[in-house]
Amino acid sequence: MTTEVRSLREFKMPDVGEGLTEAEILSWYVKPGDTVTDGQVVCEVETAKAAVELPIPFNGVVEQLFFPEGATVDVGTVIISVAVAGAPDAAAPAAAPAAAVPAPAAPAAEPAEPERREVLVGYGPRTGTAQRRARRTTTTTVTATPVAPAPVAPVVPVAPVTPVVAEPAAGERPLAKPPVRKLAKDLGIDLRAVVPTGPDGVITREDVHAHASAQAAVQAAPAAAPAVVEAAETPAVPVPVTTTGDVRVPIRGVRKATAQAMVASAFTAPHVTEFVQVDVTRTMKFVRRLKESGELGRDVRVSPLLLVARALLTAIKRHPEINAQWDEAAQEIVIKGQVNLGIAAATPRGLIVPNIKDAGSKTLSGLAVALGELVDTARQGKTSPADMQGGTVTITNVGVFGVDTGTPIINPGEAAILAVGTIREMPWVHKGKVVPRQVTTLALSFDHRLVDGELGSKVLADVAALLERPKRLITWG
Incomplete structure (x- = not known):
């Protein structure tokens, strides 16, 4: 009896508009167990510019939704995993443990197919090998909580890795968009000293502000300032109308x-x-x-x-x-x-x-x-x-x-x-x-x-x- 080999593929929150760093999940169109096809819209998200529907770039069965509706998710964060059929991943469990132990650098018997990058607008795929950095938990907006329990999938054992933040090599220009470079210049900050938190080591505006705050020894970040809401516009979240006290509305999206x-x-x-x-x-x-x-x-x-x-x-x-x-x-x-x-x-x-x-x-x-x-x-x-x-x-x-x-x-x-x-x-x-x-x-x-x-x-x-x-x-x- 032959059994179909399935592997998990992850879909990350893409940069759906130039310079965006996060998006809010407005609604899910699928749930765990649903079958999806390449190009099918799986959710609608709201960015700082507009509401956008996101298509999945591969076929398979939805395994897990990592964030509920209403959650704000950083660009580059996994939001959904899909079980896809394919024999090449059959050798992955055996090859992965060896990769965790210092050994001669022998590539696994994998096809030389580059990973598909879900970048709709922005920097796009980078050539060469991208060096991953450790995620800073202090900048996480929402804790990832599955919407519904998902079946247990085969887990590839991975050896613990000591988090290391890679600093730009001598002469290497830090990755940052032009507005961020201008902000750093106006604040007198050397981008080489800023720890990046954006996808693939891109320095964001928040990184520059955080670095400036650390230099000034200020405890509260600028983004934590109280929000003022104009009554003429509808806020992004429900506001209670029966209270006699102050109402705080998060500043996000549009x-x-x-x-x-x-x-x-x-x-x-x-x-x-x-x-x-x-x-x-x-x-x-x-x-x-x-x-x-x-x-x-x-x-x-x-x-x-x-x-x-x-x-x-x-x-x-x-x-x-x-x-x-x-x-x-x-x-x-x-x-x-x-x-x-x-x-x-x-x-x-x-x-x-x-x-x-x-x-x-x-x-x-x-x-x-x-x-x-x-x-x-x-x-x-x-x-x-x-x-x-x-x-x-x-x-x-x-x-x-x-x-x-x-x-x-x-x-x-x-x-x-x-x-x-x-x-x-x-x-x-x-x-x-x-x-x-x-x-x-x-x-x-x-x-x-x-x-x-x-x-x-x-x-x-x-x-x-x-x-x-x-x-x-x-x-x-």
Whole structure:
């Protein structure tokens, strides 16, 4: 009688967005004993950027789930094990004990197939042999607890290993992303002295902060500061409403990413904000005409935001210098070849800014379709990390909350953001008479390193002129 040989394969939490270090498991779609196939979605996780569904990269039977729903897991941590069929692992129990005893370095009779690395976005697989470091238990966010008891699988004996943290060799550059290097430089920290905790020895922001705290002999880490929650947004965890005491809500996911991005933007880019009141009576009539005629399509959603977006894109076409990015390393201003228009969207998980790729090349109908899809996807919490990367300019519609205006903070890496206030009926001088008109306030914040007052004023004035006479949207550009 032949018996099928099965071995365990582990699936680790991947880096589903550039620079992410952790993700929260929102829901499991499988349980121990279920059969899974390559590419099947097994769970949904929330990162600092979006909710993402994770596919399993191999076939087999689910053996164990290592974390329950709601757990926050570090990138690179095993979250599920799967029993897969395969004869090559049959010799593993015999070969493993020999590897634990000092012996001539003879490779086991294994196929020379490299281990598959589940890295969706990020550094990707490294060439050569990666040197593992010991995990520091002080940085573990959640203790791994199986969701359900799993059958006992054959265990390969492994000899105890003394934890050793490998320091970079002389002349070797420590692994860290550019923002982390800048943070270390600003704090005056040598990255070679920092103990890495990220996957494959990558130094994270938390590692730099921990090292700085140790140097200053501060007991509490910066991440342990009390959280302040705005009532206008839904927190990531349930908040009791029957208590009379203080409520503390963990800072994580989208809220954490938003806070870090806004602080970085506010203290990196010198902000200037200009305001203008606009008579949008004709724009509102144009919106009604488009809705009633259906000329953009029967199922196409038409709103004032659509015409604001078209007006901004037209103004950018006339003044492309505002669609730019500051390159600190090269000391250059990069004028982008296409406009990736970001739309700030309030979701149950917090504020996100997905963007419409190459929005400037779309027709009014195409822009309306893209805008509708973007908003619907954001509200469902299904926006992918790719849709929130590469933005060049952003619109935030604070008018939906009944707010007249504000001073918006520029999305990191962009040059400008336009805030649109609520549309109110106000007394206005029109054709020499004071009459009621539909009026809104626009606020344009821009990075003064990239955009001077003249350029910012011209762009804002163009947007206002287009909204006052929306027929120019057809002729301008």
